[in-house]
Amino acid sequence: MKTKCIAMLLAGGKGTRLKQLTSHIPKPAVPFGGRYRIIDFVLSNCRNSSIKNIGVLTQYARNPLHEYLGNGKKWGLNGGLTLLPPYQYGLQKQWYDGTANAVFQNLDFIEEHNPEHVLILAADHIYKMDYNEMLYDHMNADADITIAVQKVPLMEASRFGIMITNAEGRIIKFEEKPIYPLSDLASMGIYLFKWRPFKEWIESGINKYENSDFGHDVIPTMLMDGYHLHAHHFNTYWRDVGTIESYWEANMDLLKEEKNVFFEKKNWDIYTDCSPQAPRYISPTAVIRNSIINEGCKIYGEVINSVIFFGVSIGHGSIIKDSIVLPFSTIGKNVIIEKSVVNSNTSILDNSWIHSNTITFVRNDEPPQTKRIITNVF
Incomplete structure (x- = not known):
């Protein structure tokens, strides 16, 4: 036929x-x-x-x-x-x-x-x-x-x-x-x-x-x-x-x-195979503006103009701006991420700053250290 x-x-x-x-x-x-x-x-x-x-x-x-x-x-x-x-x-x-x-x-x-x-x-x-x-x-x-x-x-x-x-x-x-x-x-x-x-x-x-x-x-x-x-x-x-x-x-x-x-094309669905996640949690300390937050997320910090995939945790005092955080990543406390793509299953340490290709670790006992990120952001 x-x-x-x-x-x-x-x-x-x-x-x-x-x-x-x-x-x-x-x-x-x-x-x-x-x-x-x-x-x-x-x-x-x-x-x-x-x-x-x-x-x-x-x-x-x-x-x-x-x-x-x-x-x-x-x-x-x-x-x-x-x-x-x-x-x-x-x-x-x-x-x-x-x-x-x-x-x-x-x-x-x-x-x-x-x-x-x-x-x-x-x-x-x-x-x-x-x-x-x-x-x-x-x-x-x-x-x-x-x-x-x-x-x-x-x-x-x-x-x-x-x-x-x-x-x-x-x-x-x-x-x-x-x-x-x-x-x-x-x-x-x-x-x-x-x-x-x-x-x-x-x-x-x-x-x-x-x-x-x-x-x-x-x-x-x-x-x-x-x-x-x-x-x-x-x-x-x-x-x-x-x-x-x-x-x-x-x-x-x-x-x-x-x-x-x-x-576009309201009756034109996009299908996927996405495992069920727990409901997202937005804490009283969280601030979210013009962003997409998906299931299974725990948001304690600030998310601005960003796409956050399922299963992501963002710690207290952290700011995610103009960025994409892929599934099951953990963002520590007091982290700043700007205009970056964070890969899946990535852990970002507390007090880190990520902007495009650079990450800076800020510690109380020593001056900031800067190094290139190879695996997590562009």
């Missing part, structure tokens, strides 16, 4: 630019927004878009992600989620070598479902999207490939795949991360392929496994080969959280009503 559309989630990234946040887990498994993980957004988008067959391509530190995802039941996918780590070919172990290579190694999985269209999704973006709208646009344009796009500030355009389109939305030029961008129309890394033409192109012998990345290799080559590439405009909140700075900014966006992704 032919399937309308299946999704392939690229979830194997090491996420080195997230530094210590991904020292033991892959980027899609990093906590976000107080109680979620980054991958929850794309999985929830699939569920809400009624995409029932999803392959999750995993690689780096995959066991924690596999354990978290299970069979997808928490996201209402009812067994439609399949984990696809790299596996051995003959006597050699074949690791995924880029986004497209990962998909090419799983053509048998796609063929089992016999889809009309294949949706390629990054598992490390924060957004709410109805993929049916993109599919409708794709089919209406009779495109071989449709790419979700969004305008970005021109000064940031060199970080993205940049394209030029004609009046009908057909892509006529595409450059991956150009030094001198010719436009501000950026690829979101979301690709929708008409499966048969794409399969025929793959099997035509054009460097099947050497073309390892969609942005660098597949999209420019298929454009040059004359395939019909179409741009689908997405105009609401979207952020790639690939760096510590962008991760911090995306969490801070939740504290602004006009940028809070959860306030």
Whole structure:
């Protein structure tokens, strides 16, 4: 039986630019927004878009992600989620070598479902999207490939795949991360392929496994080969959280009503697998302003413009400002934390000051000592 559309989630990234946040887990498994993980957004988008067959391509530190995802039941996918780590070919172990290579190694999985269209999704973006709208646009344009796009500030355009389109939305030029961008129309890394033409192109012998990345290799080559590439405009909140700075900014966006992704598409829930916690406790000494405080927290100090994940304890006299504190961390007494990301299960000593990359220990019996924080903050 032919399937309308299946999704392939690229979830194997090491996420080195997230530094210590991904020292033991892959980027899609990093906590976000107080109680979620980054991958929850794309999985929830699939569920809400009624995409029932999803392959999750995993690689780096995959066991924690596999354990978290299970069979997808928490996201209402009812067994439609399949984990696809790299596996051995003959006597050699074949690791995924880029986004497209990962998909090419799983053509048998796609063929089992016999889809009309294949949706390629990054598992490390924060957004709410109805993929049916993109599919409708794709089919209406009779495109071989449709790419979700969004305008970005021109000064940031060199970080993205940049394209030029004609009046009908057909892509006529595409450059991956150009030094001198010719436009501000950026690829979101979301690709929708008409499966048969794409399969025929793959099997035509054009460097099947050497073309390892969609942005660098597949999209420019298929454009040059004359395939019909179409741009689908997405105009609401979207952020790639690939760096510590962008991760911090995306969490801070939740504290602004006009940028809070959860306030968009009110009936578009984001699902997660979050263990139950005790009710939060806010002591009489606590002061909280414009912040997110989650279950299981004990707050004795002051929290200003910050996102505090579940199970966090903040001691008397401490001030947390413009910061993110990940799950089950303990902040001592009289601690000042500003514009920082504190990793999960971290203990901050009493009388410490953390600001971005620096921590200062203040003791009564000696002058303050300053040293670099390596594992806990950016």
